[in-house]
Amino acid sequence: MYLALADTFTNxxxxxxxxxxxxxxxxxxxxLGCLAVVPALNIFGFPMSYAVGTGTxxxxxxxxxxxxxxxxxxxxxxxxxxxxGLQTAAGVSIGKVILLTLAGLNLTGAPVRWIYIVLLIAAxxxxxxxxxxxxxxxxxxxxxxxPFVGLFxxxxxxxxxxSGAIVLIPAMTILGxxxxxxxxxxxxxxxxxxxxGTFTFALGGRVEAVAVLVLVAGSTxxxxxxxxxxxxxxxxxxxxxxxxxxxxxxxxxxxxxxxxTTPGGYLLWGTSxxxxxxxxxxxxxxxxxxxxDPDPAVNKILV
Amino acid sequence: xxxxxxxxxxxxxAQSALAYSLTVLALVMSCAAGFGALSEVVARKLATRxxxxxxxxxxx
Numbered sequence: 001m002y003l004a005l006a007d008t009f010t011n012x013x014x015x016x017x018x019x020x021x022x023x024x025x026x027x028x029x030x031x032l033g034c035l036a037v038v039p040a041l042n043i044f045g046f047p048m049s050y051a052v053g054t055g056t057x058x059x060x061x062x063x064x065x066x067x068x069x070x071x072x073x074x075x076x077x078x079x080x081x082x083x084x085g086l087q088t089a090a091g092v093s094i095g096k097v098i099l100l101t102l103a104g105l106n107l108t109g110a111p112v113r114w115i116y117i118v119l120l121i122a123a124x125x126x127x128x129x130x131x132x133x134x135x136x137x138x139x140x141x142x143x144x145x146x147p148f149v150g151l152f153x154x155x156x157x158x159x160x161x162x163s164g165a166i167v168l169i170p171a172m173t174i175l176g177x178x179x180x181x182x183x184x185x186x187x188x189x190x191x192x193x194x195x196x197g198t199f200t201f202a203l204g205g206r207v208e209a210v211a212v213l214v215l216v217a218g219s220t221x222x223x224x225x226x227x228x229x230x231x232x233x234x235x236x237x238x239x240x241x242x243x244x245x246x247x248x249x250x251x252x253x254x255x256x257x258x259x260x261t262t263p264g265g266y267l268l269w270g271t272s273x274x275x276x277x278x279x280x281x282x283x284x285x286x287x288x289x290x291x292x293d294p295d296p297a298v299n300k301i302l303v
Numbered sequence: 304x305x306x307x308x309x310x311x312x313x314x315x316x317a318q319s320a321l322a323y324s325l326t327v328l329a330l331v332m333s334c335a336a337g338f339g340a341l342s343e344v345v346a347r348k349l350a351t352r353x354x355x356x357x358x359x360x361x362x363x
Binding site: 001002003004005057060061062063064065066067068069195198199200202203204205207208209210212213216217220223224227228231 | 306320323326331332334336343346349
């Protein structure tokens with residue numbers, strides 16, 4: 001399919017398959033799953049600034065989908081969430097200006113790709129070793145740092161299209177908030193910041209609306225497949241395919257960085273398809289676990 | 304398949320960037336809200352099925 005704004009061709013079926021894999025990742029790994037969106041778009045032919053703009057719009061769509069999930073918006077700190085959202089939105093604008101300036105000099109690709117390679121491989125390894133924000137140290141009464149955290153999260157989102165929640169949730173947990181409240185507050189902040197990011201990137205002509213819709217449809221369906229799979233296998237098993245897909249996305253992006261775009265594309269597409277097939281087969285033939293309690297087991301939030 | 308749509312989108316962006324960005328916002332919001340509502344319906348159905356199964360499991 002020819003995308004007139006980005007002036008590039010992309011394969012819609014491959015994009016949808018990747019979106020299914022990303023949906024499963026989001027189900028298993030929460031916000032970390034969204035890390036795979038921009039690399040996937042870049043590998044499939046989007047120039048980096050268009051990949052980031054489209055990824056930010058996908059983040060906004062995900063934030064709206066998440067508000068429907070029971071437990072996501074339960075008991076957020078509204079005042080702090082809105083303030084953080086405004087600070088993160090300001091950071092998004094700064095990140096976008098840096099990105100578009102670099103895009104004007106044709107220097108966007110390499111820095112953003114290297115950030116993603118490090119983020120994806122580090123996140124995949126950390127999750128495989130089962131380290132989450134629960135084990136983080138707690139600092140007493142240092143909430144004055146939060147504006148800087150919000151600004152940094154916004155710059156990360158505006159420059160790379162990665163969800164700022166991966167910074168906000170651990171930061172708020174370290175600064176003394178409970179993990180559930182931190183998740184809900186970060187979701188509120190990201191709803192505001194990603195909405196602003198979508199508007200400004202679209203104003204700059206960097207959002208491919210059709211690609212966003214394909215991504216949202218695929219990731220929502222993938223999330224439902226992941227939900228069915230989750231009920232068939234123990235919790236620690238469902239993380240493994242997610243970690244593998246995160247690390248493989250980082251490796252595929254490294255291949256793209258070294259000029260091996262086609263092998264990178266096949267690696268990403270093949271792994272995503274394998275994960276989807278594995279998950280579907282386990283969902284169909286797996287032994288059903290004991291029925292979960294009605295508390296939000298189906299709607300848990302992970303960083 | 305969707306070429307006409309992408310070309311139309313590019314033309315509308317060329318005519319008015321502000322109108323295009325507001326349209327994208329509205330489109331993303333409405334589609335995401337639709338998908339969110341659908342996924343919540345599926346999640347509730349699964350939860351209801353689990354609730355129906357729980358007494359049968361406890362009898363065993």
